[in-house]
Amino acid sequence: MAEITKTPSLTWGENIKGQVSYYFPTIMIAVAFLALWEVAVRVLNIQQFLLPKPSDIAARFLEETQILLSGGSSLLYQAAGATLWSAFGGFVLGCGSGILLALITARWTIISEAAMPFAIAANSVPIIAFAPIMNNWFGLTNPASKMAIVAIIVFFPTMINTVRGLTLIDPRQLELMESYAASPFKTLFALRIPNALPYIFSALRVASSLSVIGAIVSEFFGGPRATLGVFITQAASGFDFDRAWSAILMAALIGIGFYLTVTIIERRVMPWHTSFRQTE
C-alpha cells in the first residue's frame, strides 16, 4: 500500500523560500522592465506627455496615498472606490444572473440548446458600444449605468461556461447516478454543479478583469468626477500625464487585486482540482 502520492507538508520557512525562488524570475523581469523604461525616458529625453518616468508616476501615486493616510480627501482614491464599486456591482449582478440562468436552462436541455447560439452571438457583440445608451437610461452620474454595462459584459461568458460545465459530463458518471435511480435534483447538486465549478471559476477569472475594463471604459463616456475613467480623461486633457498615469496604475492594481481574490476563492472552493494538486 505504498502507492500513495504524498502531499508535501512544508514548514513556513521552506514555504516562503520556495515562493520567493518560484517568483524570482518574474520579479526580476518586472524590475528590469521598469529600469529600462526609466533609463529610456531619461536618455532619449522623451516628453512627459508621451511617456512619464515610472519614478514620477510612483511619486504622484504616493503623494495621493499620503493625503489619504493623513486623513485628507484624495480624489484618486475616491475615484478608485467608485470604479471598484461599479465593477464589483456589475460583476455580482452579471455573473450571478449568468450562473442562475444557466442552472435554470440546463435543467431543460431544449431551452439551453436553443439559447446557446444566441448567447454565443451576443458574447461577440462589443457591448461597450451600449455605454452611451446606458448613460441615457440610468443617468450619467448614476453608478447603475456603469454597473449595467459591466453586468452585460460578464453575463454571457459566465452563462456560456456554466452551461458547458453543467452539460459536458463524463457519460459514465451520469450512468452511475442513473444506476442509483438518483433524482434529477440530486444529480444536479452531487454531479452537475461540482463538475461545472472549474468552468464557472475560469469564467469568473475572465469576468473579474472584464468588469474593471468595462467600468473604466464606460466612464470614458462620462460620469461623476470621482471615477477612474473620468479622472484619466480629465488629467490627460489637462496635460497632467503623471496624474493620468497614476490613475492607470490604480486601475491596474484594482484589476490584479480582483483577479487574485477570485483565484484565492477558487482554491478554497475546489482544493481537489487538478491544477492545485501537489504531486512532486
Place this chain on the structure above:
Amino acid sequence: MSEHVQNNTLVISAKGVNKIFGSGEDNQVVALQNINLDIHNGEFISLIGPSGCGKSTLLRLIADLLKPTTGELKINGKNPQQARLDRDYGMVFQAATLYDWRTVGKNVELPLEIMRYSASERKVRAQKMLEMVELGKFSNHYPWQLSGGMQQRVAIARALAFEPALLLMDEPFGALDEFTRERMNMELLRIWQTTKTTVIFVTHSIPEAIFLSTRVVVMSPRPGRITAVVDTDLPYPRVFETRESPRFFEKVNQVRELLRDAHEE
C-alpha cells in the same frame, strides 16, 4: 461440494432477449440474440467472450441502462426499471468513476446519501465497507491520491455500501496489472462469501472467470449469443493453489475450446 449458501430463488430470468442497435437493414447491429439465462440467489456468474459478444450489453440490460428490443427480462420477478428504482443492485464499472471532488469516504457515502440514510449511519457504513476492501485508513484521501487498484476497491466499497443483494461488475479489474488483479480476485471472493451477494461479473480473462465463478456463461459475437454455460465445479474457499490444480486447468481449457469453436463456426 460448494459450501456457499445458495438456494433456488430466481434473481435473474431472461427469456428470448434480443437487443438490436441502430435501425434500417444496413445499420442494424444485433448485439444480443435469443438470450435465455436463469441466475439463482448466491451464484457467482461470469459472462465471458471476445469483444462484441454483447456481454457488457447484457449486463447493461440487467442494470436498466439499456432496454431490450424484444424478449422478457426479470430481476427479482420485476421488470429491470422497477428493479433499478428499488435499488436492487450495485454496479461497478470498468473505470472506478469516483467523483474527484469527494473524499474516498464521501464517495462511498454517495449512494447512501441518495437513498437518504442518516449522516451517522452513512459514516458507519462507509467506514465498514472501506475496511472490508482494506482501505479503512484512506477515508479522508482524495481519489487522485490512490493507485488504480485502490480506486477500483473504493468503487466496490461504494457499490456494496447499501448492501444490495445483487452486484453487477463490468470488467472491473480490466485495467489492473496481473498481480493486483489476482489479489483483487481473492478479495472479491472473500467479500462475496461474507455478504452472500449474487454477483454477475463481465470479463475477458478465462482464468479469472473460472477462478471466481460458480458458473461461466460463454458468449460469442456476430450476433452476440450464449454458446455454452459451464459449471466450474471447484470447491470453495478458493485459494492461490486452486489456480494450480489439474481440475482448474481442465476447466480453463474447456472454456478456451468452447470460445475457439464458437469463433470458427
